[in-house]
């Protein structure tokens with residue numbers, strides 16, 4: 632399996648729409664999009680998304696052609712001549728829709744790469760807005776601007792502006808000095824047999840490379856070097872981006888300093904190649920879903936020596 636084949640499996644990295652940032656402050660353009668009958672709205676309710684379930688069990692994401700509060704819509708971008716928006720549903724609307732609400736990761740197998748990318752963009756912005764209804768500086772309500780891409784405090788003495796935030800998190804494969812083993816850990820809440828790469832949030836004032844080394848040491852007790860960037864994956868659950876790295880261990884003794892992991896161990900290449908996927912039956916080694924950057928990092932090493 633080539634690196635390109637592995638990369639194609641990653642969810643949320645498609646870019647089907649022109650984000651058209653220059654149009655966000657163009658009220659006339661937004662009005663035209665919202666009234667020409669071609670706009671499409673991707674609803675988000677809390678952390679979930681509505682799906683229509685057919686009689687045969689097939690699921691398709693619910694896409695609205697109009698909404699009652701277009702001023703609350705967040706402009707995502709344009710595909711061909713169709714403008715796409717995200718929209719938050721309130722509890723009353725949620726109960727009226729002919730849909731079932733599911734998590735995006737659960738429904739990934741039935742979504743095209745392009746649709747999944749649009750839905751993840753919608754949820755990132757909708758959830759950000761829902762979590763910033765009040766000014767973080769003075770506490771007054773905020774008002775959306777730039778087609779939903781900024782929020783301004785309504786207190787004229789404050790007028791603080793805030794923008795969508797993305798929280799960087801590192802995720803890294805840690806390769807044994809012999810090149811033939813990889814360090815994986817598991818959290819207590821995971822199903823039996825599931826192991827994954829090491830991950831954690833980047834702290835303020837910290838470089839990505841330092842975050843990789845710190846998380847490796849805190850979670851596994853292993854010192855690392857040769858930290859190299861590999862790929863990234865948006866992960867707005869609710870607001871992260873996963874920054875994927877690989878690094879080489881300079882020590883091999885495992886000590887779980889921070890207790891975040893229930894277990895952590897070295898796995899050989901043969902063990903990894905024979906491993907299953909989370910959700911498979913049985914108690915043997917199970918790896919993250921193929922759409923995740925964790926699996927991308929693991930398979931990238933397993934199929935091709937560092």
Ligand SMILES: [Zn+2]
Pocket residue numbers: 766767768769770771784785786789790791
């Ligand atoms: Zn304020």
